[in-house]
Every structure is written in structure tokens, then in C-alpha cells.
Amino acid sequence: xxxxxxxxxxxxxxxxxxxxxxxxxxxxxxxxxxxxxxxxxxxxxxxxxxxxxxxxxxxxxxxxxxxxxxxxxxxxxxxxxxxxxxxxxxxxxxxxxxxxxxxxxxxxxxxxxxxxxxxxxxxxxxxxxxxxxxxxxxxxxxxxxxxxxxxxxxxxxxxxxxxxxxxxxxxxxxxxxxxxxxxxxxxxxxxxxxxxxxxxxxxxxxxxxxxxxxxxxxxxxxxxxxxxxxxxxxxxxxxxxxxxxxxxxxxxxxxxxxxxxxxxxxxxxxxxxxxxxxxx
Ligand SMILES: Nc1ncnc2c1ncn2[C@@H]1O[C@H](COP(=O)(O)OP(=O)(O)OP(=O)(O)O)[C@@H](O)[C@H]1O
Numbered sequence: 001x002x003x004x005x006x007x008x009x010x011x012x013x014x015x016x017x018x019x020x021x022x023x024x025x026x027x028x029x030x031x032x033x034x035x036x037x038x039x040x041x042x043x044x045x046x047x048x049x050x051x052x053x054x055x056x057x058x059x060x061x062x063x064x065x066x067x068x069x070x071x072x073x074x075x076x077x078x079x080x081x082x083x084x085x086x087x088x089x090x091x092x093x094x095x096x097x098x099x100x101x102x103x104x105x106x107x108x109x110x111x112x113x114x115x116x117x118x119x120x121x122x123x124x125x126x127x128x129x130x131x132x133x134x135x136x137x138x139x140x141x142x143x144x145x146x147x148x149x150x151x152x153x154x155x156x157x158x159x160x161x162x163x164x165x166x167x168x169x170x171x172x173x174x175x176x177x178x179x180x181x182x183x184x185x186x187x188x189x190x191x192x193x194x195x196x197x198x199x200x201x202x203x204x205x206x207x208x209x210x211x212x213x214x215x216x217x218x219x220x221x222x223x224x225x226x227x228x229x230x231x232x233x234x235x236x237x238x239x240x241x242x243x244x245x246x247x248x249x250x251x252x253x254x255x256x257x258x259x260x261x262x263x264x265x266x267x268x269x270x271x272x273x274x275x276x277x278x279x280x
Pocket of ligand 1: 040068069072085
């Protein structure tokens with residue numbers, strides 16, 4: 001995959017004749033989506049409907065909207081996770097990451113998923129030790145040197161704010177950790193392969209408030225190095241941790257702007273109704 005940044009400015013919400021202007025911020029674009037439609041049933045119905053938005057690098061971008069509006073589906077398009085479903089496909093448009101069309105024939109999907117990592121709602125460590133969970137990705141990429149692996153494990157666990165809590169039990173089972181620690185371990189596993197983007201699909205929904213606060217703090221730290229896209233049901237969470245927010249409804253992008261603007265002065269009535277709790 002060709003890795004080359006090609007834009008100076010990220011536009012939030014593309015200006016097309018059918019769509020209102022829905023926001024603009026400065027920053028280099030990491031993920032550029034042009035007119036993306038997506039179907040789970042070979043094109044009979046579209047779950048995502050002509051979505052255009054650009055996600056800036058090294059910022060946190062939140063996807064919000066009522067259940068079933070397509071947030072997770074859209075997120076999974078970015079590392080082609082939906083390819084695993086036979087009848088699912090993009091029916092229009094394109095997605096470029098760092099200037100590369102991710103559906104181009106030359107793109108290696110394994111390489112794409114290395115660069116666009118994912119953290120799921122239900123933390124899912126492997127049934128292995130803490131050390132093996134973090135070293136797994138680098139090992140399958142060919143890193144064999146024990147010292148190098150040790151350094152990656154330490155760096156990744158530190159990056160996920162977990163090192164101090166686990167450094168004395170690296171060879172113990174990951175399942176012995178608390179839920180919040182297991183989720184941070186999954187984040188350490190994602191960053192061990194040095195991705196550019198981390199996709200997070202409701203990463204705190206299975207966590208208690210204290211573990212949620214730790215993961216939120218971590219997300220804000222990770223923003224310095226990674227582009228983060230997070231699906232969340234919590235508008236408080238979106239407003240606490242994200243720089244930009246996209247609001248979806250019935251497969252359409254309704255509004256996309258800086259989080260501050262979207263929550264304080266939304267331009268669309270549907271957004272206002274949703275964030276004020278009138279539906280959803
Ligand atoms: N694997 C699948 N096969 C077929 N349809 C699916 C599949 N996954 C999701 N859908 C459908 O696509 C639509 C969008 O689902 P999606 O999970 O993307 O929404 P969401 O906004 O993330 O919802 P939630 O907030 O409840 O997680 C829904 O109608 C859902 O039923």
C-alpha cells in the first residue's frame with residue numbers, strides 16, 4: 001500500500017448539490033470518504049447512503065446516532081472488516097486512507113488491517129498470557145528477537161497505560177485482568193503493530209465508570225500519535241473526548257463538525273433533536 005499524505009486540509013462534510021455544508025476544520029486528512037454507499041445484501045438495499053466526510057489525522061472523531069443508523073458498519077468499512085460477510089459490499093464511492101484507495105486491487109487487506117487497527121465493544125484478549133497477547137501481532141509480522149519483542153511489549157503496555165499494573169505478571173493469563181485492564185490490553189495489542197489509525201467500536205460500553213474514565217484518559221493521550229475513530233452511544237463521552245463528531249441517522253450522515261460546534265450550535269434540526277434527547 002502506498003503511504004503518502006496528500007492533503008493539507010480536511011473538509012468535514014463535502015459540499016455536494018444534494019448535501020448542505022456541514023462543517024470544516026483544518027488538519028491533514030487521514031481517511032477520505034467520497035460518496036460511500038454500502039449494502040449487506042448484494043446491493044438490494046443500502047445500509048449507508050452516499051456518505052462523504054474526511055477524518056483528520058491525530059484527532060479523535062466520534063460517530064453518534066440512534067441504534068441501527070450504520071455507525072459500526074461505516075467504521076468497519078475503514079479496515080474492510082465487512083469483507084468477511086459474503087453479500088456485503090460498497091455500492092458507490094471510495095475510501096482513501098493516506099491517499100490510497102483501500103479497495104484498489106493492489107491493496108493487501110492484512111497490511112491495511114495492520115495500519116488500521118480495531119478495538120471492539122467486548123474486550124477480546126486471546127486465551128494467552130499478557131505478554132503473548134501484545135507480542136502476537138509483531139511475531140506474526142516476523143519479529144523473532146526476544147529483546148526486540150520485550151521492548152515492543154513494554155512500549156505498547158506503557159502506551160496503553162497498563163505497564164505499571166502488569167509488569168510483574170506478564171506471563172499470567174490475560175483473563176486474570178479486570179475488564180478495564182483487558183480492554184487496555186486490547187488497545188496495547190492494537191498499538192503493538194504501530195497502526196496509523198485505531199477504530200474503536202463502543203470501547204467502554206462493557207466497562208464500569210472508573211474503567212471507562214481510564215480508557216477515556218488513554219484515548220486522549222493516544223490522540224498525540226494516532227488517528228482515532230470511535231463509535232459511542234454516549235453523547236457525554238463524545239463531548240468529553242472527541243475533537244469532531246459525525247451524527248448519522250438511517251444510514252445518512254446528517255451533520256459533521258467540530259464536537260464543540262455540533263453540541264453547542266448544531267445546524268440540523270435532527271441533530272438538535274437527537275443531542276437534546278428528543279429521539280434515539
Ligand atoms: N452482518 C450484518 N448483516 C446484515 N445486516 C447487518 C449486519 N450488521 C448490521 N446490519 C444492519 O445494518 C444496519 C446498521 O447496523 P450498525 O450495527 O452499523 O448500526 P449502529 O448504528 O452501529 O447500531 P448500534 O448503535 O445499535 O450498534 C442495521 O439495520 C443492522 O441490522
